Amino acid sequence: MEDLSFSPMSRVAICGGTHGNEMTGVYVIREMEKKKKDKVGNSVTVTTVLSNPEAVKVCRRYIDKDLNRCFTDTLLSAPLSANSPYEMKRAHELNALLGPKGNLQAVDFLCDIHNTTANMGMCFILNGFDWIALHLFKYVKSKTTFGPVRAIQFNTTLPEAYSLESVAKHGFSLEVGPQPTGVVRADIYNMVTETLDLIMDWLENFNSGSTFEGGEVEVYCQTAVLDYPRDPATDEIIAAIHPQLQDNDFKLLRAGDPIFRSFNGETVKYEGEEAYPFFVNECAYYEKRIAFQLARKISICLPSVCVKKN
Structure with a gap:
């Protein structure tokens, strides 16, 4: 595969509190702002x-609507009024600060820090095939001192990405858990700060002219979402995640494996093709009618990357 060169990753944004009750990003940003020069190379x-x-002030996921779904071109170009949802107004502000999306003026790289209540460890959430993001994942995975580091690629058939990191030229979300909403955990916090330090190391080395060799990385590609069983008359949830699936994100799921335990004691079994579940019993996804998501695991061959020579 041919080597690829990119412009320097000089302008970087680190974001947290996109969801106001996911506390790792909130505290990481506060600490970075106290000692900002330590994070500038x-x-x-x-x-x-x-x-x-x-949303951070009131420790809620959002005020009016999910901010991390507000960054499509359509929403960013929609006129605002006094009655517009707060998150729509904030999305326009962030696009002006960090973008504009799709414009050469946008920041070179953006990392948005999230927490999940699911037992997912450290995950890089990617949209499409961003070679810079994939190389950063490969580097962090090879260097961390903590447990598994995984990459999840979301549905690439969508017309465009709707999340905050899509405003930048390159980027990803860090999704780290398990951590309850409104809570900060030292182990999760340390995983994120170690990851950010490694990201900064890679960016500095890339900008200084280092070539990062290619290779293969494993990525989980989202294929489906499953809702909880519901009462057809009332639409109420009638089952919980089965104990054998709970906390077993990324454990291969096969036909016949139990996935739900109904409140009357019956077991619901999985009927699809082999897949890897993730975001299992994520608190914030109840309103989105998602019990868990499914992925297939693929191998991606990365080209070598380096900075463009002037």
């Missing part, structure tokens, strides 16, 4: 952003 200028400050 010779070739990287870092902008730190508390993405949804009003």
Whole structure:
């Protein structure tokens, strides 16, 4: 595969609190802002952003609507009024600060920090085939001192990405758990700060002219979402995640494996093709009618990457 070269990753944004009750990002951003110069290298200028400050104040996921679904071109170009949802107004502000999306003026790289209540460990959430993001995942995975580091690629058939990191030229979300909403855990916090330090190391080395060799990485590609069993008359949930599936994100799921335990004691079994479940019993996804998501595991061959020579 042919080597690829990219412009320097000079302007970097680290964001947290996009969901106001996911506390790792909130505290990481606050600490970075206290000692900002510690996170700025010779070739990287870092902008730190508390993405949804009003939701952070009240420790809620959002005020009016999910901010991390507000960054499509259609929504970013829609006119605003006094009655527009708070998160729509904030999305326009963030697009002006970090973008505009799809424009050469946008920041070179953006990392958005999230927490999940699911037992997923450290995950890189990717949209499409971003070679810079995939190389960063490969590097972090090879260097961390903690447990598994995984990459999840979301549905690439969508017309465009709707999440905050899509405003930048390159980027991803870090999804780290398990952590309850409104809570900060030292182990999760340390995983994120170690990951951010490694990201900064890679960016500095990339900008200084280092070539990062290609290779293969495993990625979980989202294939489906499953809702909880519901009462057809009332639409109420009538079953919980089965104990054998609970906390077993990324454990291969086969036909016949139990996935739900109904409140009357019956077991519901999985009927699809082999797949890997993730975001199992994620608190925030109840309103989205998602009990868990499914993925297939693929191998992606990365080209070598380096900075463009002037």
